[in-house]
Amino acid sequence: MATAGKASYKYLRTIEYLYELFSLLFAAFGNLPFLKIRPVRTVFFRQIYFGGIETFGKVIIIGLLIGIVIITQITSLVGLGSAVLTGKILIWVVVRELGPLLAAIIIIARSATAIASELGAMNIENEIENIELMGIDPNRYLIMPRVFALALSAVVLTFYFELAAIFGGIAVTSIFWAVPFEQYSKGMLSSLSIAELSVSLLKSLLFGTAIAAVSCSQGLKVRKSITQIPQATTRATIQSLFLVFIFDGIITFIFFV
């Protein structure tokens, strides 16, 4: 009986938390017109800079390495003679799955933790209340620009991650195994469509939005003590990962099954 009670309590808490996340996102969408206000725009661009531009180099390096790893594995599986098939598999693996997923993981490691700890520290220092005292709605000034900047950064980073991974794969085979680029391009072009790329970017958009919502929500939950900040960042990381994998499964099931 006690176990059943605990389980239903957890279930209700999960529903309540999801409701919180949706409310946060709903409010963020409602506050989008306030992006025209200069200080809000500054927060938005600053988040783009920290979450997107500063992460760009790392995403490119990891993308290149992942491309090299994948192409090496595919080539060792199907051999050097199946360049068309190799190109196809590379596109499918990178664009359909690994691109959005790994870009999201990099964003979680870099931005989700940063957002949760920053908002948590601001809450502890009463800075969010100080912002309210100036007649500024923290949802407009702190949350909305972070949500949209992270969502946008996720899309752009995913795109460049995929480009880097494909380039890395091609470069390795062309340089080390002397397989002409044209052979791969046939397979790639036949499997890479606008729809394929759109689904990939849709995934990244959802991932970025979910990561931002979770990390903002966890940061805002910090109330009493500085020891809650590392707890909030841990929860932001785990829950973001969890949501990213859930969304990945759902979208893959809807579009590719």
Added chain:
Amino acid sequence: MINLECASLKGLLECASFSAHEGNSRVVLAETDFDKNLLLRVLTGLTRTDSGKVFIFGKEISSITYAELSEARKKMGVVLNSGGLISNLKVWENLMLPLAYHASLSYNDIEVKMINILNNLGYNDDLNILPGPLPAYKKKLLGLARAFLTEPDLIIYDSIFDGLSSDIRNRALKVVNTFHEEKKGRVSLFLATSEVSVKDIKADSVYVLKKGNFHERN
């Protein structure tokens, strides 16, 4: 402009009434920092009373929406004892934030006003740094400058003269007194816990918050 009608809050107010009308400059002395901070929260709408009514600019706090409360706060300046600065914004961004958010002034126009206020306060430190390492008195001066920039109708000072050297205190006091007189109808409310910290303030009445009520001192 701001008044409490039979406001009660456990541990602080017991059917307490207080009002500050246009042009008033009032000092409220609380017994402890805790009481003073809680009173500040009540007056700014951050904490709701258990019963009674709190009016800000004629609007009862518990019956207005968050947007209306924010609108009322736009006309209010709160100078916190800690300065109330935002740690991830540089000093100049902190100062400009409320005005740049609410008004459509250009950054240049705001900067001209800002420099003028800082000069009056005798603040001449670098504005392009984060406020974290600044000493407490500089944070207070910056908090003052930020509130002055918005030219509020109602300004609440939270023990801002505590811990200032006599030179800085005198200069700040002069600016604060002038600021009150600059705009007709402006209300200044000084919250403090000791009389020493509000010495020489031009106030038309002094209240003591004791045993849940405001007592006017002759």
